[in-house]
Amino acid sequence: MRRELTFNTLDDAVFECRRLLATGYLQTGNWNLAQMCNHLRLTMQANMRGYPAWMNMMGLPLRPLLRRFALPRLLAGNSINGVRTAGIFVPLDNLDDAMELDKFEKCVCEFKQSSSPLHAHPGFGRMSRERFNQFHAAHAAHHLSFLTPTPH
Numbered sequence: 001m002r003r004e005l006t007f008n009t010l011d012d013a014v015f016e017c018r019r020l021l022a023t024g025y026l027q028t029g030n031w032n033l034a035q036m037c038n039h040l041r042l043t044m045q046a047n048m049r050g051y052p053a054w055m056n057m058m059g060l061p062l063r064p065l066l067r068r069f070a071l072p073r074l075l076a077g078n079s080i081n082g083v084r085t086a087g088i089f090v091p092l093d094n095l096d097d098a099m100e101l102d103k104f105e106k107c108v109c110e111f112k113q114s115s116s117p118l119h120a121h122p123g124f125g126r127m128s129r130e131r132f133n134q135f136h137a138a139h140a141a142h143h144l145s146f147l148t149p150t151p152h
Contacts, residue, residue, distance in 0.1 A: 001028055005145040006077050010108045010133060013040070013140035017101050020147055029146030034095035036143045037104035042089050044107050044136055050119045055086060059122030066123040075134055079142040111136070 007013045020033055031039065059066070070080060091100075112133075120126040127135065 002145040005141045007137040024150035025147040034097045034100040035091035037100035038091035041107040055122040
């Protein structure tokens with residue numbers, strides 16, 4: 001069962017990851033904290049450095065529909081469940097929570113400090129830096145909603 005979770009910023013996502021690491025968590029989805037941090041970092045890095053050409057080619061025909069229907073749902077905290085991610089963004093099983101969280105936090109800092117143009121998302125296209133911030137925060141909230149802090 002998922003919990004309700006919304007982030008206004010990527011800093012909120014990092015804070016929640018730190019809280020989950022400190023308290024422990026119950027996993028109700030397919031990925032643990034390390035895997036989620038890894039996935040979120042990889043998707044942010046692709047946004048900063050570029051997506052593979054094949055992803056852009058495959059996403060282009062679907063872009064108008066995804067931008068009109070899927071993106072608003074994601075940004076509103078009502079992401080579509082069960083959508084498979086590209087293999088390059090699927091994390092390994094044997095990752096360490098603390099190490100992957102540190103890498104994710106460094107990536108968030110790089111993302112926030114960078115003034116370089118961001119690459120268009122394969123499915124959603126070009127967005128402003130502010131919209132990409134909202135996108136990545138909502139993406140993080142979607143994934144982290146499958147982890148529930150362990151009660152003390």
